[in-house]
Each structure stands twice: as C-alpha cells, then as structure tokens.
Amino acid sequence: MSNFAHADGQTVVYRTYKTRFIGLFAIVLLNISTGFVWLTYSSALNAAKAYLNTKEMVVNLTTILYFIAFLIMSPVSGWMFEKKGIKYSLLFGAIIQVIGAAIRYIATFVASSPTNPGPRLALTLVGQVIASGAQPFFLNAPPKFAAVWFSEDGRTTATMIGSVANALAAALAQLIIPVITVETDPDTMATSVLLCLVLSVVAVVPVLFTPALPPTPPSPSAAAALEDNVEEPFWISLKKVGSNRQFIILMTLFGTFVGFFNAFSSLITMFTKPFGYTAEESGYFGAAMVVAGLVGAGISGPLMDRTKQFKSVVKTMVPLSTIAYIVFCFVVRKDFFIGIMIVSIFIGFFSFTMLPVVLELGVECTYPVTPASSTSLLWGSGQFFAVIFLFVLQALQNDDKAVETGVNAPLIFIAAICVIASFPVYFFKSPYLRLEAEGRARSNHGHVMVDSKRSLSGDEYGMDEVSLEDIKDVKGAKAV
Template sequence: MPQRISIQGAVTIPFQDQTLPKQPIIYRTYKTRYIGLLAIVILNIASGFVWLTYSAVPAQAMAFLNCTGFVINLTSILYFIAYVLMTPISGWMCERHGIQRSLIFGATLQIVGSWIRFVGTLVDSTPQQPEGRLALTLVGQVIAAAAQPFFMNVPPKYAAVWFSEHGRATATMIGSVSSSFAAALAQLVVPAITIDADSVKRTVLICAIISIAALFPNLLIAERPPTPPSPSAAEALLRTKEEPFLISLKKALTNPQFLLMMLVFGTFTACFSSFTALIAQFTAPYGYTSSEAGYFGAAMIFSGLLGACISVPLLDKFKHFNGFSKIMVIVSSAMFVTLIFAIRRNLSGGIMAISVILGISGFSVLPAGLEYGVEITYPVTPASSTSLLWGFSQLLTVIFLIILGVLQNDDLSATKGINPPMIFIAIWAIVFGVVPMFMIKIQYLRAEAEEAMRQREKSCHQQQEVPLAREC
C-alpha cells in the first residue's frame, strides 16, 4: 500500500513511491519558466490593444461607429466591469484546472471577442442606422474584456509554482506590469495606424490577428515543473487537489491584515488608473492638448516600468515588502497632492517631472502589493488573494471614473485654478491609502514557513528520515 503524506495546511494525499528517498530534495528552476512568463506578457499586450482599439482614437472611432463619445468611453469602462464580474471565475479556474488551461480559455475568449468586433466592421453603418455595427462591436468588446482577468490574475500563482523565493517578486512584477506596458504601447501604436475613420476597420483586423498570435505561446507551457523551485512550491506540487476556491476566498476575506492590504492596493490602483484615463480632462482647462496629456501619461507609465525593473529585483533579495510599500505610498500620495497645485498653465515641465516620480513610486507598489498579499494570506492559494486584490481595485476604478466625471468642472478650474478631481484623488490616497498601510502588521508567513520547512528538512536528513514536506 502507498504511504500517506501529511502536509500542514493541506489535504492528506498518497505518496506513490515505495522507497522514500534518503537525500534532501534539491530545489531547482528551469529555463522553460521564462516561456510561460513570456506567454503571459504577450497575452496582456494583446489584451491592451483590444481594450484601447477605440478609446485611443476617439474621433476616428466615433465617425466609424456613428456614435457619441460616451459609447467610446463605454468600450473602455466595459473592461473594468467585465474584470470585476469574471475575476472569481478566473481564480476558480486557475486553481481547479491549472494555469495553462486557464490562460488558453482566456485567450480563446479574447479571440472570439476580437473577431466578432471585426465582423461588426463588415456591417453597414450610417448615422441613421448605426445599430448593427455598434451592437456587434460592443458584444465583441464584452467577450474580449471577460478574458482580461485570466491574464492579470495569474502572475503571482505562476511565479509561486515556477520561480524560487529569489525570483518570485521579479516574475510577478514582469507579469503584472505587462498590462500597463501594453496600455502605453497601444496608446502609441493605435493612433499611428488609425489615420482616419476608414482605417479603424484595418486596426480592428490587426488586433484580431494579434489575439490569435497571442494564443500559440501558451501551447508550449508545462503545467508545473518536474521538481520544485522552493519549499512552498514543493508543498503545492505534492497536492493532488487544491483547496476549494471559495474556501480560499473566505480565508482571505476574514484576514484583517489582508483586508487592509486590499484597501491600500485598490486605492492606489484606482488612483493611478483613473488619473491615467482622465489626465486629458484634468489638464484641458489649463490649455494643454490631448497630445501633451498623452505625453504626461506615457512618461508616468514608462518611468514606472523602469522603476519597477530596478526596485523589484531588490525586493526579491531583501524581502522588505512592507517597509518598501510604506515609502512608496507616501511618495505617491505626496505627488497627488503636489499635482493639485502643479496643474497650471505653462507648467508642463513640472507636470512631467511629477508624472515621472508618480510612475516610479506607483508602479513599484503594484507587484510589491501582490507579493505581500500572498505572504500575509499563506497558505491561501496565490490566485485567490490576487483575484481579490485586482477585482476590488477594478471595481474601485469604475467608481472613481464615475465620481471624477461628476466632479470635473472646467470653468472652476480655468477661472480659479481649483481642480476638484485631483483634490478628491489626493484626499482619498491619504485617507484610504497611507493610513491603512501603517496599520498593517509585518507578516511574512510564506517566507517563515519556507524557512521552517528548510530547517525541518535539514533535521530530518540528519536523522536519516524522510526529507522536506514529509512528517519526520
């Protein structure tokens, strides 16, 4: 009869080997892990192009679809709404059916939605009868939007299974910020290839082709490595059945420290997302063009990507997620406060400088927050904590977009220099970002568990008993 292994925090499962090894498990990583990470990045890039196909070129899109600006904004808002609705499903599928199947399912949704949009471009549309093209466009946009959480929620889970403790945060950073990189890239490329209303059809076709191309790298992903890269990954690899997703969600939602982290993460994600989306509206009363506003947003995104590439590998080495996040949320909040006074006429240099600092501080918080969310909820599965963090942040973003739209007052901004949306963002960032961040207690449960398992393995080996993850 096969022996049974008991793992703390996991189910009891049979171990099939008749003779248990007498040597410690050797943790190793495989170069193929980068294939999966690249596949996630490519999917996020494709998602960014599909998401911003119309909102990156509103004038051309309105002429092509014969619709109002509200409908063009709706194509973007649908992505946030669909994300909130599909986040629980994507998390459940990732845990139940595995990373590869979850990614392939999301990629398939994106392909179907993208090609429905293209079919819509073949339908005649006039100002008197725009319904057919518009209906297919919105249906395709909703289906494609439903795919996004399958790509954005998976990086921490993939990093936990394939990367060691010295590379997890970097892998999470690359996978997570790829969606922001995609948005910046789409904002540059889509306007360049969409010259007029007639070229919108070509752009939609290109995005549909990109969605198909993004599927193929996922076919090369292995579900899990042959041997574990870390003690926590070894524990996950020994399980034959993951903990039910709803139970994992319940554990995370009843963790006070995680709830604080969720509020902080959601606050700053919503602040950055809404600021990026509406920066043209915030600056227009002061005489800045849409192109200039685009430069501010691009500066924030690209500087943020550069800052994350530098800071997150250091986090991988030193593991000070909590302390680092506190510093970054203070800097970010200070920049939002400064923008209240900096968004003025003929101060483009100052706005650009603040955007750069804001990008560096803000984008560094995202991967650090995702990794710290996994740490303080361990042994809850990474897909559960990540789904909650991203889902709440997207819901908050939708609420922000509505509130900021109501608060926007061009006359007040132009005559008295008062910018109500920026005041709202700054106050919210301080009250619901900085304050809760300093209420979070330092907890590195996964790191502590891994160190305990390493010590246990060493002790068991000295006693010539079974090594890691088996009862000594």
C-alpha cells in the first residue's frame, strides 16, 4: 500500500513491494536451517555421545559454541548490514553455514572409537564453530529487514515471522532428529548431519533472489534509515545504543529470558532424564513450548501493528513467564507427562508473545539509531546469558539428588533469577521515538519530497519508479 500526501504541488509517497516477501522467506529459511545445525547433537544426546565417543559435557559444548560464536560475530554482522546491505550479509552468513555443515558431514566418514575419538570429534567441532558464526547474520536480520521493507502497519509482524523461525527450527529439530537418529545405532547420526547440510544448501537459494533494497521506502523512518545508515558508522550507533539507559533495562530483561529459554531448550533432556523421560519425550516438551510460542507471537505481532501497545504487553508477559517457570519446578517429576506439557505450553506462549515486541521496542527507544545496533545487542545479551546459564545449570544438575528430593536444582535457579530479573521492566518508560517521528513527518509532508511529475510510486500504478539514489538527492529527506 502507498501513502500519499500533497503539499504545494509536491507528492510524498511511501509504498511496499511484494518482493519483500522473498527476503522475509529467505530469512525464515536461514533461521530454520541454523536452528537444525545448532541442535543437531544435543537433540539426540545419547546417540551423539556414542557417535562422537565423548562425554555429555562435550556434546553440550556443540550448543555452547553457538552462543559464544554469536557474541563474537554479532558485531561483525551488524557492521556488514550497514556496509554491505542485508542481501549480501545474509549471503555471507549462508555460505559460512554451508561450509561448516559440510565439514561436519565429512566427519561422518572419519572412523571413531572409544580409544581414538579425536579426528571425528575435532572435525565436528571445527564445522560447528564455522557454522555457528553464521547465526547472528540470520537472527539480527528481521528488525532491520522489517524497518527497510515494511510499513509501520506491518513491521512487528514481519519481525515476529523472521525471529520465531529460529525457535520453530528448535522445535522441529527436537522432534525430527530423535526420530531419525536411533540411540542404539550411533551411525544414524550421519543422517541427521546430512539433513542439516541439505537444509543449509537449500536456504541459500531464496537469498539469491532477494532484492538488495526496495525501489522506494515504505515509511518515513525507512527513508531516513536508508540514508542515515550510510552516513553513520555502525560502531558509533552501537555506542549510542549501549549508553541508552532505557535500552539497558530492555537488554537486561531480554537477555535473561532469552538466555534461559535457549539454555532451557538445549538442556531439557538433561532436566527430565532423572525422572524417566526419554529424549523423544523431552523433544515433545520443547516442541510444545515452541508451538505455543508461535501462537503467542502470531497473535502479538499483528496486534502490536494495530495497537502499538508494546510496553503494556511486555509488562504483562514478563510476570506471567516468571510464574510459569516457577510452576515448572514442581511439575517435573515422574509419571506427570501431561503436567509438564501444559506448563511447557504456557512458558512458550508467554515468552514468545513478548519476543517480537521487545525487538521492536528496542528500535523504538533508540531511534534514529540503526535497528541493526539494537538488535545485535539484544540478541547478543541473550546469547551471553545463555552461555553463563548453560555452565551454571549443568554444574547444578545432580540426577540422584533430583530423584531423591523430587525437585531439580537447575529449575529452581531459573525460577529465582526470573523473579529478580522481572522487576526492572516496570522502570521502562521510554516513548515510541520512531512512531512519533513518523507521525511528525507525515503531518508535515516534508520527509521525502519530489516533483509531482516524478512520483515515488511503482510501475503497477502507471507511474515512474524512482531509485534510492534519487531519494538521497532530494533535500529535506532527513527524519524530523
């Protein structure tokens, strides 16, 4: 849809293009593929231990490597988004992932035994490290892509679709990989590794057909973003975001809950195993969280596009998520599959409902700084906390004590930290800076103006199409 405004013979037009869905599909597919690569081994813990001839801690390291690599590569991805654009950044990440997935598959042809596990294990870890470097390029992309390609009436939904794809992959991986990987036959691990390689290769294709930029911007903030990102170095934007007190509150909140969810998804098998649940059953718990989360995010995205009540949703969902984690401590026991499933559904629904909302809120409270800066710091905080939580939760795990007391210590730790982390959300009071700027720009009709004879619309309206360079040459194209 286009937005028209007329002032003294000049025309202001903002419109969206159908090709934006190609890029969104590419981001979704890339996030799904990286989710499978991420959880390949931890989703089939016993088979992976036998396949790699190693301990459970080393198998969990394949997950931890993803979080560590994210912290290292996230700033790089943000810099590339600003310097090379979304398309070429996604393509770079996709190629890295294919290389890493290919190395992991090559490792399946290397012999491994309890006395000589080194070569296969080394190749697997090298491939995992390379592939994990691609994840920030995919996770950080949705808010940036939505800001450039979607109007204010569709940005949160687009962010939601792109962001939850990774979690969808986590659910699918926890369901599919345990099925195709037989615990009594570790060689079947090769099938899962091959599946991940195929997904990684397929995910490259839609990126090739993704346009680099929209011919014309969909909103005033998009027009300003397309210009300002070229002028302001990414590192300066990152510094501005990091010194924003309201954003720090948001980052701490996001980091804690995303970190716990990532650690929770990675270690769900470890938490439930002492009480007699199999890896396949644990996969159902993880899948229940994600499926319910997709429903929650599917509701919150379009709802926020209509109401813009970002802060209200976050301040409601945070305490509800905390309560769900507390209840989970007491439902994880023997022969209570239904109870665990129900609480897993609530955890997923409450957590995912606020995921796209917080990502968009991060952009709103730091505008006009580029979305890549806020997004990379938000996801980076989630991965940073995930690394810490993974080590702490594994250290706290004691199967014998859990069975004896009926309560698992790591779950108590999660609930306690969630209670502490939930309080700062009530101090978050930032205005919606981007929405306010767009409102002023539209009312003033002065954001992007060209001669009325050269409309900024597309050829489907029978008008001439103007490139981004044309827009940059127009005076007064800055955000108000």
